[in-house]
Structure formats: C-alpha cells, structure tokens
Amino acid sequence: MDIGIDQIGFYTPNKFVDMVDLANARNQDPNKFLIGIGQDRMAVADKTQDAVSMGINATAEYLDQVDLEKLGLLIFATESGIDQSKSASLFVKEALNLPAQIRTFEIKEACFALTASLQVARDYVRAHPHHSAMIIGSDIARYGLSTPGEVTQGAGAISMLIKEDPAIIALEDGHTSHSENINDFWRPNNLATAVVDGHYSRDVYLDFFKSTFKPFLEEKQLAVADFAGICYHLPYTKMGYKAHKIAIEGQDDETVKRLSDNFQLSAKYSRQVGNIYTASLYMSVLSLLENGELEAGDRVGFFSYGSGAMAEFFSGRVVEGYQKRLRPALHARMLRERIRLGIGQYEEIFTEGLQALPENVEFTSDANHGTWYLAGQEGYVRQYKQK
Structure with a gap:
C-alpha cells in the first residue's frame, strides 16, 4: 500500500523585506546576503499573523478537497507555539470546523518537527488505511535586529494531507x-x-x-x-x-x-x-x-x-x-502581491512582535479578503477571524 502526500498548502504573510534594502541599512555588501547567504527577500509576520493563523491559511487552501469523514488525525508542528500547554492544532480545528472525533496534538523538535509529524501520520494511515492525517508546520523565525542571524529570518506555513494512494508523492x-x-x-x-x-x-x-x-x-x-x-x-x-x-x-x-x-x-x-x-x-x-x-x-x-x-x-x-494537485499560479500571486516594507517599518513590526499580548486587545488586518488572521485576545484567549 502506497502512503504519502496527497495535498500541499502553502502560506506566507503579505509583507517582506528586500535583502538589498536590509544590506544597505546594515552597511553590508548586498552580495553577502544575495550570494553569500542565498536570500533575495524575507517574509515578515506582523502582529496579526502567528503560527496558528498561518497554519489555518495553509490548510484552508486545500480543505475543500478533503473527505472530512475519513480525517482521523491532525498534528501541528512548530517551535513558535502560542501556549505552554494547549496545542495550536485545536485552534486550527475550531477555525476550520474539523470533525470532533479526530486525534490532535502538537510536536516540537526544532526544524525536524514536521518530519516527525509526517512519520507519525504515515504510521497512523498504515494502521488505519481508510483514514487520512493532516499535518501542519508553521513558524516565525526570529533572531533579532542587526544580529548575524537577522538575514536568515522568515515566516510561513506548509500543510499536508497524508493518505493511502496519494496523488503527489508516495513515500518509500x-x-x-x-x-x-x-x-x-x-x-x-x-x-x-x-x-x-x-x-x-x-x-x-x-x-x-x-x-x-x-x-x-x-x-x-x-x-x-x-x-x-x-x-x-x-x-x-x-x-x-x-x-x-x-x-x-x-x-x-x-x-x-x-x-x-x-x-x-x-x-x-x-x-x-x-x-x-x-x-x-x-x-x-x-x-x-x-x-x-x-x-x-x-x-x-x-x-x-x-x-x-x-x-x-x-x-x-x-x-x-501530481501537477493537477498543485497551485503554482496561486503561490506565485501570493508572493508577487506582498507589500515591500521599508527598514523602519520592518524594525517597528519586528519589535512589536517580541512583546507579549495584553490580556485584552483587538487587531485589524490589511491582509487580502479571505485570509485568516489573529484578531486579538480576550481574557488571554487568542481570537482568530477570516478577513
């Protein structure tokens, strides 16, 4: 029985920093970033995007293609978790109205966690061949302003559906x-x-x-x-x-x-x-x-x-x-239509993102119509809405 990747969703926030702009602001040769590091742009998550909202957006991309009656497992992989106890997957489950009977939890092991999730999901499907598993990897990489790691920051999420007879990649x-x-x-x-x-x-x-x-x-x-x-x-x-x-x-x-x-x-x-x-x-x-x-x-x-x-x-x-399951035009448009930040704007957003949310706060979003976002917090409970 072949088991593997049947769907892939991808999301990254609607803002970015150009590496030439960052290099000039840090008094560096742009080729140090463009060639030496190998980066052209860096996604920036503002206060309305966190690991959960990005994971929701990546999953929503293909959700209408999923047989929810066969979905038995949801795993959220992240090192940008929003709670020390509660799994980020539960927020995704509620936002997307996934079935109540699915097993769901969060996995952490730095950048390996989505692979761990994939292997758990594969074993689950092998044991339950007529069920599917959904796995989400979502993170915001932060090292600090003007640090050596600053140029290697970013933000985004990948969501995958794992099932038997997959349409994209069959794992060996x-x-x-x-x-x-x-x-x-x-x-x-x-x-x-x-x-x-x-x-x-x-x-x-x-x-x-x-x-x-x-x-x-x-x-x-x-x-x-x-x-x-x-x-x-x-x-x-x-x-x-x-x-x-x-x-x-x-x-x-x-x-x-x-x-x-x-x-x-x-x-x-x-x-x-x-x-x-x-x-x-x-x-x-x-x-x-x-x-x-x-x-x-x-x-x-x-x-x-x-x-x-x-x-x-x-x-x-x-x-x-496999090409029939991909959405290259959608992803090209998502990357193309992002907002280019000035370095001052980026630094303000970055600094704001380091602050803990107050008990009660409300946010508005400049994201495109249909995008899920962090709308604030009520009594320390995060609120997610669709634009």
Missing part, C-alpha cells in the same frame, strides 16, 4: 536517522528570540547530512544517480547548497547537472520567503514540484534537520498526474 520504505544532544540553536522560555551559534550549527548540519545520506544509500542499495532531485532543510539556501555539494561530489556530469538544476528550483520559494523552521524542507519540496519538470516515478530525496539536534534522510516517488 526506509530511512536513516541521527541524533545528539548539542547546543547549536535553542530558545529558552524567557527569550523571544533564538540563541544560535551559526558556524557551529552549519558544521553540525553538514555532519548530520553525511551521517544520514551515505548510510541511506547503502541501506537501500541506491546510487546518487537514482535521484531526480534532493530536497534539503533550508534555513537559508546556501546552507542546503553546501550539503548538495557533498551529495554530488564525484558524480557524472549528467547527474551533477540534473541534481544541481533541481536544487536551484527547490530553493526558489526559500529565496523569497526565508527560514520557516520546521516547514522549510517541505517548502523546498513544493518549490521543486511547482517549478521543476519531474516525471511520474522520479525519486526525490528528503534531508530533514532540526537543531539540538535531529536529522533524517528518506525518499519518495512522484505520482503520475
């Missing part, structure tokens, strides 16, 4: 994992921004790729040439490119060109959005699917990494007719 059996208790990136409860050792995190990311990629090839008796593309967790695109160079080392020209071309296509959305933590790998997958020219049966590799640290490599095969 097998995976390789590697985990260690290390401190390359973390965010204590009393901090609104992350603590990160950028150079150390880069080195660990690459070490963990080596620890999962080669063993996966050996375990599955595969060659690098057997992949049409390899998608990576992209906290910034240059990080993934460093792992990509390891993957293609020593390969023939045809394999190098195919994988390199598809890497660039997989990074297109990341270059426009920035880091969305747990959903970054799957934004890479969606970018490849919507911008590339894959054929039915093509094998795609997935490298998932979450600081702290946990990594996994696995693979899937593209399903015939």
Whole structure:
C-alpha cells in the first residue's frame, strides 16, 4: 500500500523585506546576503499573523478537497507555539470546523518537527488505511535586529494531507536517522528570540547530512544517480547548497547537472520567503514540484534537520498526474502581491512582535479578503477571524 502526500498548502504573510534594502541599512555588501547567504527577500509576520493563523491559511487552501469523514488525525508542528500547554492544532480545528472525533496534538523538535509529524501520520494511515492525517508546520523565525542571524529570518506555513494512494508523492520504505544532544540553536522560555551559534550549527548540519545520506544509500542499495532531485532543510539556501555539494561530489556530469538544476528550483520559494523552521524542507519540496519538470516515478530525496539536534534522510516517488494537485499560479500571486516594507517599518513590526499580548486587545488586518488572521485576545484567549 502506497502512503504519502496527497495535498500541499502553502502560506506566507503579505509583507517582506528586500535583502538589498536590509544590506544597505546594515552597511553590508548586498552580495553577502544575495550570494553569500542565498536570500533575495524575507517574509515578515506582523502582529496579526502567528503560527496558528498561518497554519489555518495553509490548510484552508486545500480543505475543500478533503473527505472530512475519513480525517482521523491532525498534528501541528512548530517551535513558535502560542501556549505552554494547549496545542495550536485545536485552534486550527475550531477555525476550520474539523470533525470532533479526530486525534490532535502538537510536536516540537526544532526544524525536524514536521518530519516527525509526517512519520507519525504515515504510521497512523498504515494502521488505519481508510483514514487520512493532516499535518501542519508553521513558524516565525526570529533572531533579532542587526544580529548575524537577522538575514536568515522568515515566516510561513506548509500543510499536508497524508493518505493511502496519494496523488503527489508516495513515500518509500526506509530511512536513516541521527541524533545528539548539542547546543547549536535553542530558545529558552524567557527569550523571544533564538540563541544560535551559526558556524557551529552549519558544521553540525553538514555532519548530520553525511551521517544520514551515505548510510541511506547503502541501506537501500541506491546510487546518487537514482535521484531526480534532493530536497534539503533550508534555513537559508546556501546552507542546503553546501550539503548538495557533498551529495554530488564525484558524480557524472549528467547527474551533477540534473541534481544541481533541481536544487536551484527547490530553493526558489526559500529565496523569497526565508527560514520557516520546521516547514522549510517541505517548502523546498513544493518549490521543486511547482517549478521543476519531474516525471511520474522520479525519486526525490528528503534531508530533514532540526537543531539540538535531529536529522533524517528518506525518499519518495512522484505520482503520475501530481501537477493537477498543485497551485503554482496561486503561490506565485501570493508572493508577487506582498507589500515591500521599508527598514523602519520592518524594525517597528519586528519589535512589536517580541512583546507579549495584553490580556485584552483587538487587531485589524490589511491582509487580502479571505485570509485568516489573529484578531486579538480576550481574557488571554487568542481570537482568530477570516478577513
């Protein structure tokens, strides 16, 4: 029985910062950001967008295609949670009027959490083959103004429906994992921004790729040439490119060109959005699917990494007719119609986003019609509305 990705929804807020503007404001050579980091724009979430609202928007994109009577599981993956106890998934469930009988909870392990959710969902569907599972990864990456990590911030969400006989990607059996208790990136409860050792995190990311990629090839008796593309967790695109160079080392020209071309296509959305933590790998997958020219049966590799640290490599095969389930025009319009912020506007929005919400507050949104947003808080209970 094939199990895998049947639907993918994508959302990013309606505001962004251009990397040339940011570089000039920080007295940096723009090529340091455009080439050295590999980013063109960075999504910015204002006070009306949080992990929940973005997750609702990503899921609402395909909800009318879901048989809700067969939906049995909803998992929300995030490191930008809004409550220390209550799952963000319950807010999504209420907003979208999902069935009361579904099992639902939240998962956290830095940027690995959506992959953990995917594997749990896959096992659920395997045990309940006529049911489906919905998984959401949604995050706001914040490091602080004028910090080394500022250029690697971003905001967005990916939502996926996992079921038997999937229409987009059928997951293959097998995976390789590697985990260690290390401190390359973390965010204590009393901090609104992350603590990160950028150079150390880069080195660990690459070490963990080596620890999962080669063993996966050996375990599955595969060659690098057997992949049409390899998608990576992209906290910034240059990080993934460093792992990509390891993957293609020593390969023939045809394999190098195919994988390199598809890497660039997989990074297109990341270059426009920035880091969305747990959903970054799957934004890479969606970018490849919507911008590339894959054929039915093509094998795609997935490298998932979450600081702290946990990594996994696995693979899937593209399903015939997958293009019919994608919405590239919708996503292109969403990215194109965003508002370009001046640096002063961005800094004001960023600083406001670090503040805890008061017990009672009401917000209005400048989002497009139909967009879900955080409308405020009543008695410390967050309120979500549709524009």
